[in-house]
Amino acid sequence: MTPFLSRCYASRGAEHVELIAAALCADRQDYELLVIEALSDKGYQFYWSGTVLPATSWVKQYPAEAAYAVALARSVNEGRQRVALGAMTRQPGSRDVAEDDKWLQIETLGPFTPLDAQFSVYPKKTVPNMLRETLFGQPDPTKAERDEFGDHTPPLATYAVLDAAKMPYLLTSFLEDSGLRYQSLFQGKAQEELAEHAPYLVELTEDNHFTCRLFTGPDGIGGLWEKELGIFLRCRAGFDALRKHLRKFIRLQDADGRWFYFRFWEQRYAHCFFSTACAETHWMMMVTQEHSLAVICPKGSSIIIAHAHRSVEHTNIIASKPTEEWVAGLAEEESNRAFQNKLIDKFIFSNSKYGHIEHEKAQEIVKILLEQAQGYGFESEYALSTYVSVALELSQFPAENECYRKLLESAKHPDTKAELMLKSIVYAKGDADD
Structure with a gap:
């Protein structure tokens, strides 16, 4: 077994947080099981992790957070602490119930x-x-x-x-x-x-x-x-x-x-x-x-x-x-929620890899991915849904992959970027099947 690292997302009621977590394990599945248990002990529910890699590979990919992540990785051992949870950062829009x-x-x-x-x-x-x-x-x-x-x-x-x-x-x-x-x-x-x-x-x-x-x-x-x-x-x-x-x-x-x-x-x-x-x-x-x-x-x-x-x-x-603005805002939120649920049914609950996730957690995953896609200028339903499907297929944020990051940061039209991302996944799956 070796220390693995990833950026994780969890929630407690209306509070949503992100953190870096380290776990001494064999693979991603083992990593998530250990992190889920550790977060549960603190009253949080795990719902997503980004790229899960051995600590040496993870810190090379994310050098800005290397020092902190290495300290977490070094703190895990085969004794009483196989998991180390980093500091939790509350996400935008997160709140306690007033x-x-x-x-x-x-x-x-x-x-x-x-x-x-x-x-x-x-x-x-x-x-x-x-x-x-x-x-x-x-x-x-x-x-x-x-x-x-x-x-x-x-x-x-x-x-x-x-x-x-x-x-x-x-x-x-x-x-x-x-x-x-x-x-x-x-x-x-x-x-x-x-x-x-x-x-x-x-x-x-x-x-x-x-x-x-x-x-x-x-x-x-x-x-x-x-x-x-x-x-x-x-x-x-x-x-x-x-x-x-x-x-x-x-x-x-x-x-x-x-x-x-x-x-x-x-x-x-x-x-x-x-x-x-x-x-x-x-x-x-x-x-x-x-x-x-x-x-x-x-x-x-x-x-x-x-x-x-x-x-x-x-x-x-x-x-x-x-007011008209209040009504329009809630109507837009409901339309967005309906779109998110459509993506959840199509890309999460139909996928055996993610079918175990609770609906609330699936909503948070899709919400995070849509916010990322919009940050790269994706606006159409086609582009947004493609970004979500690619991220779920990769089991990581697309920007964490060098090839996809270059494409996302390019000057191409967002729909073209989405099409190229989708083709890349299709080709990759075809090669894997062969």
Whole structure:
């Protein structure tokens, strides 16, 4: 066995760090097992290492860090210390969970299956069993609610914000026939002109046939679940107070003073708007000084539930009305996250070499690689995804390879660089197969 070195990346909650680690071992696999155990003892989870080389080779490749790395390598031995972890450097964007973040709690339920035709089922369900308590249960009032209302705490009602634009002329007919209380979030001239494309607030009851249709999938009769019509809310404030509050941010202004509609009910992005512990989310989820929201956002075959809690400790949290920049920023983050997940599924979870990695760690690996690629001017999805695939195939950062580093630092167009990197990997794999 010989001392090996590498730059490693690990996390603990929202804190992400990098460090140089030395281990007395036989190969990369042995190295990572030892480092994983050592980091785990300190409460960190390992998720990536760069080039793993014998110490003599590693310090030649990274002379700027040679003195420090050699000291680490010399400290490992076959006795009680086969691993030496260097100083941990917190990565940009890393943070501890702040106390003020605790006003917002996020829960994920699923995967679940929407209702089917329910032949031979009696009584028929109106919501899947997994979602019933979340949607129609009556939990005990919180301490803040008991302090505020005593023995007269209002019941927790269930609402939906549904988008008529997804089913023009049909959704409004369904609502009219449902017998449920509903009202557009638009009013005046906007409602007159956009009635069939407006968002509607609907107070749901568990025993209603329209409620059943909302949670019925394509295997049922008249199911609406696949239409992705909107989101669900729970609140004690009452219909009128909730509608008044939602109308406050139905339209927002951009930096130039122009108005636009904020489609906060859109399922693709709703979980971002309501599960980010920030001043804007706090403003949206506090309906009144006494009443807060729980927002239930469908996402694929699961749902994300964001609970806002009002308590004495959180009365000093600054609230701020959402802005166009805030909405655009979160939407861009979600698009980036979707792209990252696409790369994770394609290049990590489909690869037996990396299939054991947890999703959170895979996200951090891909995030690091994308930031590197962008640092070399890569912008297109093709170039970014190619950089990630090459790095994973090499099991090292491309810039740590002299040939790839020269290519990355060249004046060629980023897409051309990506194409040449990919061809090099393909040729190398072909030679290896031969």
